[in-house]
Amino acid sequence: MKFINDPGFFRPGRHAAWLLVAALAAAPSFAAxxxxxxxxxxxxxxxxxxxxxxxxxxxxxxxxxxxxxxxxxxxxxxxxxxxxxxxxxxxxxxxxxxxxxxxxxxxxxxxxxxxxxxxxxxxxxxxxxxxxxxxxxxxxxxxxxxxxxxxIPVMYYNRDAFKKADVEPAVPQRTWIELQGQLVSLANNGSRKCPLTSDLPVSINLENLAAVNNQLFASEGNGLKAKGLPSFSFDSTYVRHLSLMISWVRSEIMVGPQFGPQSVDRFAAGECAILMSNSGHIGRFNDKRLLRYAVSGLPYYPEVTKQPGSPFxxxxxxxxxxxxxxxxxxxxxxxxxxxxxxxxxxxxxxxxxxxxxxxxxxxxPDTYYKNMGQWRELVAVYSQKASATGQGFRIANYPSIRARFHQILDSALEGQQPAVTALKLAATEANKMVRQK
Structure with missing residues (x-):
């Protein structure tokens, strides 16, 4: 230790200062x-x-x-x-x-x-x-x-798969029927194993089938009005849509529900032409150097709405x-x-x-959105006032209801029951569950 050889060091003022420094050094430090x-x-x-x-x-x-x-x-x-x-x-x-x-x-x-x-x-x-x-x-x-x-749910598409299949325009069509024709071309030209896949059967085929087509998902303003309990009634649009999805699985232009959990990994690996899933995978996909993809909005039915709405x-x-x-x-x-x-x-x-x-x-910056398709436009609308059909929903016991919807949709997509039967069962059971305490 080096000592300070200064006769004035121990004068009263300096002595007090030294004691203060020593006290601070000995005091316990406060933990974060x-x-x-x-x-x-x-x-x-x-x-x-x-x-x-x-x-x-x-x-x-x-x-x-x-x-x-x-x-x-x-x-x-x-x-x-x-x-x-x-x-x-x-x-x-x-x-x-x-x-x-x-x-x-x-x-x-x-x-x-x-x-x-x-x-x-x-x-x-x-x-x-x-x-x-x-x-x-x-x-x-x-x-x-x-x-x-x-x-939000979006439609991802592999740009290389569209190019290989010589699909023009080289982006997914926004209507379900026009998309079907593209899927056939993709399946016949390089994407036979996985033209279309999704891990969101309830979101895509029930919840956002309503929102994107500017329709209510449940009564009482999707349960947001305080007048009464919401209920479900899946009309002809749902029957038509689920029937179409069943036919897509049967004809192998859409991957069956048993492979749903693998869908994101398969798209990331470049195996699938189109993936309907949530936007939270964008960062992961951006890190895949060999994956050239872009983003589009979910399809809609022009017979139901002139312009597609925004999903929940x-x-x-x-x-x-x-x-x-x-x-x-x-x-x-x-x-x-x-x-x-x-x-x-x-x-x-x-x-x-x-x-x-x-x-x-x-x-x-704009450079972030380069080659990302409609991603910027799809995001921008959410800073604006939401439509009455796109605000969201409040439904009692919905976690249990969604789980039951998932089971029923899987059964229908696997060909175990027709669309009309599945949707009637889904509405009946959900309406009972809404009223359970």
Whole structure:
């Protein structure tokens, strides 16, 4: 140790200063506030999120964000129940899709996001999604969760497959009947094993068959009106459509439902000409150097609507849980950082989730959209006021209803029952489930 040889060092003023320095050195350092975030994102999107979190953690020392990934929403829910009983909840948790806003908000440990929106760190943030969208906003237009993982169903198409089949125009047709002719050409010219596939049978063939054709999915304004319980009645448009889909599976221009879970992987590998799935795969597909693809909107029936509507928003939000003031404040600061234009733009471009803020959308350059087909146009409409048929829906017991719809559609597409029988059964059972307590 080097000593200071200064006779004036121990004068009273300097002696006090030295004691203060020594006291500060001996004092315990304060640990950073830990923010636990639980999610179920796929590998690609989880990696993009991890990169942002690492940048945030490196940029300051007061808060450390820690991620925990789950294989499925079911496993996350089980862990969340256990954490609630142990009073050891994460600060943020990914919940959504067939979970309903009201059901989540009623949980004793959930804190609606709007309760923190007047925090100086978040106040006046220009959110992208229109406030009348029922997927993430309540009836008063208040954000219930941080709208971070919202997505829409789209039609992906392999540009090389269209070129190889010499299909002109080299983009999918937006009407179902015209698309059928293209699928035949694709099947006969290089895409026999997988002309069309999807992992969203209920979304494509029921929920968004209504929204894209500017029709209601359920009565009472899709359940958004308080007058009465919504009900289902699948009319001739649904019968016609499901009959067409059954014929497509039978003629092998659409892959059967048993291969649905593999559909995204098969498209990513270049095996399929067309994939109907959620937009949250865009980032993963962009990373595939040998995959030349683009994006189009879902097909519609011109006999039903002159112009196609926009499909429902799905996906998930990051929900705040109740905690002490320091943890809540730290969590809000982290979310505010994610909402800054640079971070929000990166997230949108790397994932395919809808933009978090208007700035994220506006600051995304035109070069990003090169060779991506209609993606920019499909996204832009969601910052505008939603149509009455495209706002979303509120239906009691819908997770169970959707699961039953899935079973019935799979049965019909596998040829086990005709469309009219399947749809009548689906409506009857769903209407009973809506009224179950």
């Amino acid at each position: 506030t830990d923010i636990q975030v639980w999610h179920t994102m796929d590998e690609h999107n989880a990696g993009a999120f991890q990169d942002l979190v690492k940048a945030y953690n490196r940029g300051q020392s007061d808060v450390q964000v820690k991620l925990r990934a789950f294989e499925s929403p079911q496993k996350l829910e089980a862990a969340l129940d256990e954490a609630a009983r142990a009073k050891n909840l994460p600060a943020l948790v990914e919940l959504g899709d067939d979970q309903m806003l009201d059901q989540i908000a009623q949980r004793s440990y959930i804190q609606p996001f709007y309760t923190q929106q007047n925090n100086p760190a978040l106040k006046n943030t220009p959110w992208f999604l229109s406030s009348d969208n029922a997927f993430i906003y309540d009836a008063k237009g208040r954000l219930m969760a941080f709208p971070y993982m919202l997505e 928003v799905s996906g998930a939000g990051l929900w705040l849980t109740k905690g002490d003031k320091p943890r809540t404040e730290a969590t809000v600061q982290f979310l505010a950082w994610l909402a800054q234009p640079e971070q929000a733009a990166k997230w949108y471009q790397r994932t395919g989730f809808l933009p978090l803020t208007r700035a994220a959308f506006e600051q995304t």
